[in-house]
Amino acid sequence: MDPVTHITAGAVAGRVIESKAARRGIMVLCIVAAIMPDIDNFLALINPRMYMAYHRSLTHSLAGGLLLALIISFISRRFYPDISLKKTIIICYALILLHIFLDLITSYGTQILYPFSRTRYAISSIFMIDPLYSAVMLILLIFSYISRKRPTAIAVTALIFIFTYPFVNYGIKMYTEKYVKEKLTVEEIKHSGLSLEPELFSPVNWKVIIEDNGNYRMSGLNLLDQKKPFNFDTYKKADINRMLILGEKAGIFRTFADFAVYPVEYTENQDNLGKVYFSDLRFYGTVPLVKKYFNKKGIPFSLVANIDKDGNLLSWEYYRPVKQNFIEFMK
Secondary structure, eight states, rough: OOOHHHHHHHHHHHHHHHHTTTOOHHHHHHHHHGGGGGGGGGHHHHHHHHHHHHSSSSGGSSHHHHHHHHHHHHHHHHTOOTSSSSHHHHHHHHHHHHHHHHHSSSSSSSOTTTTTTOOOOOOOOOOOOOOOHHHHHHHHHHHHHHHOOOOOHHHHHHHHHHHHHHHHHHHHHHHHHHHHHHHHTTTTOOOOOEEEEETTTTEEEEEEEEEEEEEEEEEEEEEGGTOOOOOOOEEEOOOHHHHHHHTTOOTTTHHHHHHHSSSSEEEEEEEEEEEEEEEEEEHHHOOOHHHHSSTTTTTTEEEEEEOOSSSSOOOOEEEOOOOOOOEEOOO
């Protein structure tokens, strides 16, 4: 999830704890713990391969989160000497687990069992940025401060909402997946695989991804307009062997092959230079406005291989989520 959602969720949990403990200063501790797992974002400053491989790994795992909670707790003893170390550790770990949960419900994936397993787990019930989710949290948090009647109950309601909303979305996803299968049959659309991913403004909008003859086909589905026929765009599946061969020259291609869930590619030829674009459909949009302006070159978490006429890798480009590309030339 985005930082705003993590901070708001931490503040909601802090509001509940401070109302029970009658200790206002504890709010700062809760917010710090709730955002701290994202300290691994510094990996982006080292190189994109490290970020792609290890973001949401150690600091977002059950074991690493406990280690992080211990570190925060020992440091915070200087600021909260009147709170027992045991309580501080419990609070910090609980807020870190909340952070992990909020990342787990997105499609990006979280290595919750790291370092024992590098597998990324994802519930994929909420889009990576959900304005409705964050707004309801924030509104309830504000009301818990300005309301004179049952402020603690409002804060607890906000905390319950944080956990129930993703599971309601997941239930809608299961229903929608069944509906999509029936709709594909009615529209006589052949496919060998079907996936449903949350889209901006879910649970109303979803991405429908099907596999067909070496291609992915993707269409948006608006639950408020279910009668509208599917309008699939076709994307060529990325050649994993090609990425692994490129990975022998630049390891980031091998890392991308492990990272991508729906890897696609397309090629452009300019004079004696070939460009091969690799990207992941998780980071494409189907909402018309997003699709119009963002489903072009520079998709977040995408790679470009610049190849000469003899097939040699000259350089590669990586597009960060903030649209700033990273370029490295082969020696």
